[in-house]
Amino acid sequence: MHPIRKQRLYVVLSILLGTAVAAFLVFKGLSENINLFYSPSDLKKEKISVDNQIRVGGMVKKDSINKENNSLRTSFVITDFEEDLLITYEGILPDLFSEEAGIVAKGKINEEGTFIANEVLAKHDENYMPPEVAKTLKDKK
């Protein structure tokens, strides 16, 4: 290889390496802030103060959804299979909201440890299948 090209090669490679290391350090330092939401067990560890607007996420527990009559108020429990968290929400829920489905809620935690959500988003998983396949899978369970 031509010496000048060799020199350019080293310069470019060292710039690339430097950026990679810098990016790694930045993302390592920020990793907790990059997470979109806290899981219920994170919440227990972190001790978030009452007035902070945060996001929590987890799976809606089976048979935990409670809809009040004549209002849009709903309460449900989310879990990360270690800790549970009770959430109350007043508003329209997304179509994919259901038992045993993932959700992300934005809001504040109150003194009793209940999470008062002002936004509930549904998380969907990476599995896709026709309804018939889903039914067969369910029957097998």
Add this chain to the structure above:
Amino acid sequence: MINLIKKWLISLGSPPLFFKWASKILPWFFPISILILLTGLIWGIGFAPTDYKQGDVYRIIFIHVPSAILGQSIYLMMAIFGFICLIWRAKLAGMFLRSAAPIGASFTLIALVSGAVWGKPTWGTWWVWDARLTSTLILFFLYAGIISLYSSIDNKQKGDRAASLISVVGVIIIPIIKKSVDWWQTLHQPSTFTITSAPSMTPDMYLPLLICVIGFYSILFSILLNTLRAEILIRERNTSWVRQFLNNQIKE
């Protein structure tokens, strides 16, 4: 054998030879790529089964996923050609960057917009600042930066070198986008397709998706060849072969 391949690659690096080669391939390759794309889209949007949970909305996947894949692979290609441009100063590598950047930006934008349209009915929001969405937006800004660099630098060679440097350095974003759903908690779901395990989708859904991806890639290849041809003509307009070519075109 290796020498022969080497010779062929070097000949492709020469603008007039590449121009001739591209002009030969395009007339039959372009219709084929349209055909593949239409097959995939019609199969996916018209005939693939509905999803058990999302219903028909999931059909956005047939546009969203291929354009997101393309947005990232174009950047990867630009980084490779940027590298070649920085070290070997190959003319054609610079021309590639110039013509690929707007195409990459377009596909990334399609991925962002189709993702937002998909997010509204399923997640309940157009946009969240989670790691996957934000890193993809950064990719779009990188493309925009490269495009505006080109329009602000008059000297083509200098523009090529500046754009190459951004492409090479910015390539860090590609693994971050790819792994963002595994490294951090995001609203975006993890990948359906991984190298290590079977796709979490039934074949009557992933086959049309696969054809869509192949269709998008071949359309990309056609567009790239065509824009590269235009870029070659513009940059080599003072050479004798371009004059001769244009004279022949006029005579015909």
